[in-house]
């Protein structure tokens with residue numbers, strides 16, 4: 502088990518010696534660490550190697566919170582965070598106060614996220630991504646890592662950080678880490694601790710909706726493969742109906758008639774689960790469900806092929822949650 506250094510000033514961080522033989526990997530967080538963060542830290546440790554160095558930042562960045570958001574009640578659990586970071590293999594935690602990061606008050610010059618930052622999360626949380634990128638840029642300058650790891654759970658954030666690093670020539674490798682989930686599918690998130698047991702049951706609809714979309718895509722791909730093996734469309738429909746997959750057969754008809762349309766079928770399957778959860782007690786209140794191109798977070802077209810992201814955001818009680826799943830649309834699905 503490593504010893505852990507706690508650093509709270511930029512000056513101390515600047516003096517942190519680099520290890521000679523390995524890279525420095527950074528994991529940025531807002532604290533209230535959970536197993537998702539632990540996975541990022543363990544991955545950082547693997548990537549940095551024993552000869553390298555792993556630095557975790559813990560900072561609740563006021564700049565990325567809107568006026569009516571949860572800045573004040575965001576959980577702050579530094580002692581537990583240090584223990585989790587140490588156990589996961591971090592060498593140092595940088596946990597500065599707000600004044601240390603923004604000594605002159607709110608910065609006048611900021612990073613602008615551009616059009617991608619105005620969609621989905623950015624539409625609901627205006628200014629959020631400018632604030633997020635501004636602190637990520639500052640933390641990259643302060644920590645000077647060779648690699649920085651971010652979770653796929655915040656897919657739009659990850660895409661924007663990649664874009665900033667490319668567009669502004671930051672000398673760092675950005676590494677994305679797959680979303681860690683509870684056994685029942687709920688994506689781990691610091692905000693899950695706001696949920697009562699009953700709210701948590703409703704919140705499960707987010708991941709269930711994404712899995713329903715994923716299942717529809719898989720079923721459609723299988724049906725499409727069978728249908729293509731059959732010469733005539735009547736025969737195809739009969740074969741599918743015989744399989745008893747009535748609902749999927751209907752989709753296959755739609756897809757074969759239009760030649761395209763699978764993204765709509767995927768969205769519809771996910772939406773169905775979310776609509777049902779809208780009738781739970783307490784209800785799920787949907788913010789958005791979108792199937793987007795991860796390059797720019799625009800909606801995918803009906804004939805899209807390649808990697809897409811099915812993303813959802815919703816409120817349960819006063820808690821706003823997000824989740825997403827990557828989906829591969831093959832040329833023949």
Ligand SMILES: Nc1ncnc2c1ncn2[C@@H]1O[C@H](COP(=O)(O)OP(=O)(O)OP(=O)(O)O)[C@@H](O)[C@H]1O
Nearest residue numbers: 530531532537651652654655680681689690691692
């Ligand atoms: N379940 C998860 N799986 C993988 N990475 C995650 C998970 N949850 C958070 N992360 C990643 O950890 C990093 C720090 O995120 P953050 O501290 O905001 O945690 P969070 O759980 O996402 O909190 P919040 O509830 O505020 O969204 C980000 O790169 C984020 O994508």
Ligand SMILES: CC(C)(CO)[C@@H](O)C(=O)[O-]
Nearest residue numbers: 529530531562633636655
């Ligand atoms: C990247 C980040 C640490 C910036 O504050 C935050 O947005 C987060 O925890 O995902």
Ligand code: BAL
Nearest residue numbers: 531565566629655658
């Ligand atoms: N996990 C993303 C940071 C935020 O919600 O502000």
